[in-house]
Amino acid sequence: MSVGQQSIDLYFYEADIDFANSHRPTWDSHTYKLVDVIAAERLFTDDKDVFINRVTRSMSVNSRGMYLAVRDQGTCTTIISLTVYSYQCPAIVHSLAVFSATPAATTLPVHGLCVQHATTTPPHTYPTYLCNSTGSWYLYTGTCHCEPGYQPNSRRTRCIRG
Secondary structure (H helix, E strand, O other), X not given: OOHHHHEEXXXXXXXXXXXXXXXXXOOOOOOXXXXXXXXXXXXXXXXXXXXXXXXOOOOOOOXXXXXXXXXXXXXXXXXXXXXXXXXXXXXXXXXXXXXXOEEOOOOOOEXXXXXXXXXXXXXXXXXXXXXXXXXXXXXXXOOEXXXXXXEEOOOOOOEEEO
16 A cells, blocks of 8 residues: 555644534635644554554644544544644733733734833833743733832832832
């Protein structure tokens, strides 16, 4: 058998709401995005020669959810388990700015708000942070500073009376 006959295709479809029924989303390779073609690492000739392939695939999902599709076209391959997990950047207070929990791999800057008794420089701007694909915040920009009569606490998480 060729490798194409010993592989399984993994697809996904992004969605912001759960709307699946027998007609939607339509199953085809144009509606769903291909994640990968997963091929067997070894072919077996003996039932006593057992080897379990483990593969990990990552993808960026920019919606609230997704549908997964597995296409097997008659392979001699078995899926024993499929684990799906997601990352998110946790809610955080950084440099006197509050950022909400955010799904990982957000490509747009996440706007934060200054803590109570703090304001931005220049006025009416937002501090921003980016959330990477592993759920870590990075590349903070902007400035919040305490209003007159207040000063930041030692961790810069709030403004206290000075």
